[in-house]
Amino acid sequence: MTTLTADMRRKKTATALTPPSGDARFEQLEGTMKRHQYRQDALIEVLHAAQKLFGFLEPPLLHFVARQLKLPPSRVYGVATFYHLFTLTPRGRHSCIICTGTACYVKGANHLLAAVSQAAGVEPGKTTPDGELTLRTVRCLEPCGIAPVAVLDGTVHGHETPETLREQVKGWLSRGTDGST
Ligand code: FES
Numbered sequence: 001m002t003t004l005t006a007d008m009r010r011k012k013t014a015t016a017l018t019p020p021s022g023d024a025r026f027e028q029l030e031g032t033m034k035r036h037q038y039r040q041d042a043l044i045e046v047l048h049a050a051q052k053l054f055g056f057l058e059p060p061l062l063h064f065v066a067r068q069l070k071l072p073p074s075r076v077y078g079v080a081t082f083y084h085l086f087t088l089t090p091r092g093r094h095s096c097i098i099c100t101g102t103a104c105y106v107k108g109a110n111h112l113l114a115a116v117s118q119a120a121g122v123e124p125g126k127t128t129p130d131g132e133l134t135l136r137t138v139r140c141l142e143p144c145g146i147a148p149v150a151v152l153d154g155t156v157h158g159h160e161t162p163e164t165l166r167e168q169v170k171g172w173l174s175r176g177t178d179g180s181t
Helices: 002-017 024-035 040-054 059-068 073-082 102-106 109-120 162-176
Strands: 094-099 133-138 150-152 155-157
Touching (some): 024 040, 040 059, 040 073, 094 109, 094 162, 109 162, 133 162
Parallel strands (some): 094 133
Antiparallel strands (some): 094 150, 150 155
16 A cells, blocks of 8 residues: 555656656747756746746646756745745736835835726736736835836836726737627
8 A cells, every 4th residue: 555655656756747748838948947057046037937838837847847957846836936926826818916015005006906906807816707817916026116016917017007007908808808898
């Protein structure tokens, strides 16, 4: 019984470490790691690339990165769960992250949040029922000089206004539903 459990565990680990053949995204990710010369201190850049390619960081992907960078999986998991920009679960097709750190808050981050929330009908931390948009908040993204800051599909936008954000979000949603709503 003990042997069987150990075998199963070994098999499971092997599966987790083997990228599906023919998935070009793994090759692209490999290319990113190669460009960084498989440096362990490039972990954040590699995870960022992985998330961009796969949409979210599922466990087999984190194991793959850990193996290629020769890092303990616990380290990779630690970084992936520490930074708010990374997600281990599926998200909407589009992503809107609003910084609610002090500088952004002072410059009206709560108005940005309310505008998106209202336009999309979604609460922070949630995804719209049609899977089009995930709205999230983070504490401070660092470019405080251009507050208030929002990250739209991975691109940082400074000096955001509720109007421009609302327009962007409505554009995403109408395209996603063929303008039926
Ligand atoms: S507080 Fe928003 S970027 Fe720093």
